[in-house]
Amino acid sequence: MKKAVLLAALTATVLTPLVQAQSINNLRIMAPASPGGGWDQTSRALQSALQATGIAKPVQVFNVPGAGGTIGLAQLVNSKGDGNQLMTMGLVMVGAIITNGSKVDLTKVTPIARLTGEYEVLVVPANSPYKTMKDFTAAWKANPGLAIAGGSAGGTDHMLVGLLAKAAGVDPKKMNYVPFSGGGETLAAVLGNQVAGAVAGYGEFEAQVDAGKLRVLGISAGKRQPGIKAPTFKEQGLKVELANWRGIVAPPGISAADKAKLIGALDKLHASQEWQAMLKERGWTDLYMSGNKYSLFLKTEAARAKGILKEIGLAK
Structure with missing residues (x-):
């Protein structure tokens, strides 16, 4: 009897931290943009999947x-030590920090996961x-003022x-980049032959590509992507690879235990059927990484973005 009681006590001692680690209470996720945009969509997808899996409840x-x-970044930095708050962000924010001369940057936050x-x-x-990137670049070299449309300046x-x-x-510095505030305007410009070409995520152009109204000359992936009939820029001799990634950070000054809890929660979410189904449903590319690997990625990506924006003339 004593052995049974002792065994039960030991089992409870071992399992309690594991059970606690499986669920986060009262998690808040900031989308540092208006409702409906990419960061908002990612935040709400994360909210839905975290609650469906029971990894975190409730999630606001x-x-x-x-x-x-x-x-939003400045507000997150002011929430120092809050281990129950996350913020969705991505490459667009990396660029905005540089072009806006922001007083806070990503060295002030706690990286969690991409x-x-x-x-x-x-x-x-x-x-x-x-017809090909070779055709386009030949014309571009002859005329650097060839108009190319895309999203906001510095994005x-x-x-x-x-x-x-x-x-x-x-x-x-001589290229003629024509920025638009939304994908609809970019699409209208290229369909109306107001520009020579346009750049955006494939999803912005997919319907028109399928309808035969637009032609894809290249994609910025390291290898060809399923469902997208387009060669990479790399295989056409242009050493260019870039993803419009989205990730998660937490406030500065959170405890080591809270950091481990948040990384563990997202690692578990990434492995879940619910999250994998969400990725497939929304057509998102899985670029998951977490912990120290993600911390290093943020540093190198910030340096790369600054270098690019300097060459464009948007950063000092």
Whole structure:
């Protein structure tokens, strides 16, 4: 009897931390943008999957829009030590920190995990004389002022065009990048032959590509992507690879236990059927990494973004 009681006590002692580690109570996720955008969608997908798996309950999403996410970043930094708060962010924020001269940057936060990403494509109208990247870059070298449309100045699209220009032998400072505030405007510009080409995530152009109205010249992935009939820029001689990734960070100054708890929760979520189904349903590319590997990635990505934006002329 005593042995049974002792065994039960030991079992309870061992299992209690494991049970506690399986569920996070009252988790808050900040989307540093307006409702409906990419960071908001990612935050709400995360909320849904965390609750469905029981990894965290309840989970609240709140929005702090403005300045490419840097207003939300500043608020997160002021939440020092809060181990129950996360923020969704990504490459767009990395660029905004640099171009906006933000007083806070990603060295002030606690990296948790990179979740997803989307590779970018360069498209031209179906009636364009440019059939391949070789055709396009030849014309670009002859005329650096060739107009290429994309999202906001300093964002992922702009960075990609800068990388392509450099790889093609075009001075990035002389390129003619035409920024638009939304994907609909970019799409209208390229369909209307107002620009020679346009850059965005493949999803922005997919319907028009399928309808034969646009042609994809290249994709910024390291290898060809399932479901996208397009060669990579790399295989066409342009050493360019870029993903519009989205990740998660926590406030500074959280305890080692809280950091481990949050990383463990996202590791578990990534392995779940619910999250994998979410990725498939939304067409998101799985770019998961966590912990120290993600911390190193953030440092190298920030340095790379600064280098690109300097060459474009948007950073000092």
